[in-house]
Amino acid sequence: MTSTPLQLYFVTAPGLEATLCEEVRSLGFHGAQAQRGGVSASGGWSDVWRANRAVRGATRILVEFASFRVVHLSQLDKRARKLDWGALLKPGVPVRVEASCRSSKIYHAGAAQERIETAIREAFGSPVDDDAPVTIRVRIDNNVCTLSVDSSGEPLHKRGFKLAVAKAPLRETLAALFLRQAGFAGTEPVIDPMCGSGTFAIEAAEMAAGLWPGRARTFAFEQLATYDAGRDPGVSTQERTVPEGVRFYGYDRDENAVRMARENAERAGVTDLTVFKQQPMSALTRPDGPAGLILSNPPYGGRIGNKARLAALYRAFGDAARRDFAGWRAGLVTDDEKLARATGLSFAYQSAPVDHGGITVKLYLTARPA
Known part of the structure; x- marks a missing residue:
């Protein structure tokens, strides 16, 4: 056959x-x-x-x-x-x-x-x-x-680590591709100031450490006649040394979301590379270390909250990026260009429209500093 x-x-x-x-x-x-x-x-x-x-x-x-x-x-x-x-x-x-x-x-x-x-x-x-x-x-x-x-069985975003999720969670597969679109290669810090259950920070930490996403789950191919466990090398993780001072941060005003993010990071084995803290957007400050990427999947008016009220949240995102993050790139995933523009940031890149749980979203990203 x-x-x-x-x-x-x-x-x-x-x-x-x-x-x-x-x-x-x-x-x-x-x-x-x-x-x-x-x-x-x-x-x-x-x-x-x-x-x-x-x-x-x-x-x-x-x-x-x-x-x-x-x-x-x-x-x-x-x-x-x-x-x-x-x-x-x-x-x-x-x-x-x-x-x-x-x-x-x-x-x-x-x-x-x-x-x-x-x-x-x-x-x-x-x-x-x-x-x-x-x-x-x-x-x-x-x-x-x-x-x-x-050959997969369960969808591949189900890594087996994110058992606790906040509202409107971003799938790990989408997070990985948005990180790639944002130019992330594992050598710079990433901050998500509205982290929910921690997807961006955990995915970035795994990418930086060279951890294969499917290292802890089973697959449909194991149930096929073509599968030979004796010839299967299994997970061949190419571990990398994460540069000094590079960590992956997640902040959220919701204490329960921060707790879930920490639990998910522990299951993924990246606790030592991640920092999760309860704090509002207004408290966002630049951590010590090299410049990197601020990337978030904020609430959308069609899914969580009201767009009129959300404009203030997006403005706070932009204010923080301009105030404390000179030399950093800033990006966000949203379904509304008006909310993206409310940040006041000058976006050099817009992704193609992407379906995220029935909502069409785009990645908006500022230019890499010269």
Whole structure:
């Protein structure tokens, strides 16, 4: 069924494809190309295992294992039954099937899903279950059926460390890509003055220390016939020495949010690199050490609070950045350009629009000092 090299697809939020592509290329994956909704690359099964553990910005990683032209359901049924499911699936491991159809003669996704489920159950014998650990994704687009297996399982933002979350938490995968867009490379301090449960500070600390994001969780690929634990090198963390004086700070006026951030940092093993403190925006001051990056995901009026009241909070962010942070870059993620402009900061960069939990946001960032 499978061929070498495999086609890997790294899924991300639309608007972040180019940034994720930079990360995938930096990790040495062959032929990485940005596409709508993700990044394609090629490799073997060991690359699939490494990708799930090492890539910070992907939501999940799909592995294509079959593609063929199909124009009616009986043809889909026949082709599906001829596939060597045993080369991919383990006997007895339940499977879930998801299907989508677009611009094709087969237009009923439910019927397509049922045909693939029947083929797996009758031709191979695997049980089909909506709660199965392995998901087969069927995409019929312009009369071409592409079958992929989700090698990740739980979404990759679920690292296993952020068990406590504040209101409207930022997903770790988005935080990693926004940090990359902001030019963060692990050698400068990062401050989040409205840190919530600490995502930006913890993600930055992990990146600086060279800790792989998937080092403490399991994946769907471990339930596949292609997985060989004896050949799996596991986590190959390339630990780095964090420069002297570089730490990652999170502040919040909510005492409970600060407590959660500390607990999450402890689970992630970066307590020694992070500092969390309860304080309002008005108390923000520059820490000792080199210049770096102020980056935050403040409340949005559509999700938390009222936009008229939030303008004062954004102004305080801008005032603090100008007052005490000469030589630093300042950035924020928000859904409202008016709130971004309320900071009074001169933004040199705006990201493409990005979907964040059903809200379209952008990263606004000041220029790097000369």
